Amino acid sequence: MPGSGGGLNGPMRLARALSCEAICRIIGRLSEKLRVAGMADVRHRAAIELAAMEGQADVNGVFDIIGPIMVGPSSSHTAGAVRLGLAGRAIVGGQPSRADLTLHGSFAQTYRGHGTDVALIAGILGMRPDDERIPGSFRVACEQGMEFSFAGADLGDVHPNSVLMDLTGPNGLRTTVGGSSVGGGNILITRIDRFDVDFAGTSHALIASYRDQPGVIAKITSLLATEDVNIATMRVSREGRRARALAIIELDQPVSREARALITRISGIETVIALPPVVSA
Amino acid sequence: MYTSIVELTDAATSRSLTIGAAVREQEALDSGESQDALNRKMQERLAVMRDAVGRGLAGVRSRSGLTGGDARRMAEARRTAGAPMLIGGEPLGSAIAYALAVAEVNAGMGRIVAAPTAGSCGILPGVLLSVGEIRGIGDSELVDALFAAGGVGAVIARSSTLAGAAGGCQAECGAAAAMAAAAAVQIAGGTPEQCTNAVALAFKGLLGLVCDPVAGLVEVPCIKRNATSVAVALAAADMALAGIRSVIPADEVIQAMGAIGRELPVSLRETAIGGLAATPTGKRIATEINACDDQAECHAQKG
Structure with missing residues (x-):
């Protein structure tokens, strides 16, 4: 399944294949995302994003080559x-x-x-x-x-x-x-x-729209942590301070209906959509 | 997953496995699925390939109306006594017919297995099913051969590309022919080393092939390039079985394919700007097919 592979040895292998410039671009993009999301540990997150990107650029198995079974022509x-x-x-x-x-x-x-x-x-x-x-x-x-x-x-x-x-x-x-x-x-x-987003549909995702205010993202992520759901990538954008905002969180595991209901009850949250992967071999 | 052809060949040779068996073992390790489960998954793909051959031989038309019916024509020519005899004999005749069939089903919005891509989906079933029939090969060996082809394709994807937009048709039909040649050598009883040579020999025959689809559709010249590519794959397989070696090793040929792809102008990488797409006939067809005013036409189609 594209995008589901990786692991933390991924970045090392990818680093050999990517130019320094490409890596800087990725980290730059990531820093921007993290700045918006208010997170600190850039290097750790960069490793995760690099692993995810390797999954996308890569073939993860023989059924990506002999497959998919599809209706043609393109x-x-x-x-x-x-x-x-x-x-x-x-x-x-x-x-x-x-x-x-x-x-x-x-x-x-x-x-x-x-x-x-x-x-x-x-x-x-x-x-x-x-x-x-x-x-x-x-x-x-x-x-x-x-x-x-x-x-x-x-x-x-x-x-x-x-x-x-x-x-x-x-x-x-x-x-x-x-x-x-x-x-x-x-x-x-x-x-x-009106939001620019960026996700590939290769993994489970959570799309939450909410009114911008401190603590919303922290509450979502801590809820996900207690549910043992791991975050693969995350992107947050907003129309302005205290205006409508959107978080796209790509996940390694699906979110249970109960967890989704809890997230919906977080103050400021308007809608929460749990998205299954639409791309799989 | 193996990262080079030489690594794959060494793994198979040192443990007296076929390339396909080595690929399946590694896939089981990578995915955590049992080898039986992987075999069933591949068997399903083999069944889809067979169905597509059957449907294509019966005769299909493409959605644009531009192509179709040539698989049937080829199949009839093989059967018709007294007609001008086909020169290539078997399995070439059936390989061409089957490759055309699957590629035509693809253009007609039928179900196919991308192998490695939709545009090159006829080559592997064309070679594998025709050689399989003539040699009386059972499904389990055909499934093994599909794993071999998949392993070769995965190495190509890792070390260069399988996308026409990135590398031209050599990356699609060239890769498919290299994969099919390895699969054919395996079911003919060749060694992993011979499979490797077949990969290199087939790929070398198609290096530099551009992607120049008329009107941007996966029809002209794609369908017939599937058919001519099976001839390259079979020639490479026979040379490898005869003990002929490629002077340039397979991994270096794959690297060269990637390098050639990067040097190809954009007009010859799936943009429908250059090559056959830019011929007077190609341009006329494009104009006719894309003549409709999008909005009016689509509203008319509604319901």
């Missing part, structure tokens, strides 16, 4: 698109009643031949990349009463294989999810509503 334009849809569905907490999708770059230019459009809808409907119903996903959407539309647009300085999904969730609330298919069926979710 790992990036089809399988990756299904996973982007799956991620969008998970973020809004179930099947949307409506999905308005904006395709960018190569996604906009070659979506028909690659079936990127039906693949995205298939993922939003909860199908996996090897589901043979993918080519007929539009019909399934109609049967299940999910409305959808597509448009092409320039989304600016983003990856060529990008989509912006405006999803009306089962709770009736609209959420905008932006993401890119970055190759080999791997994806990156880059935006949730």
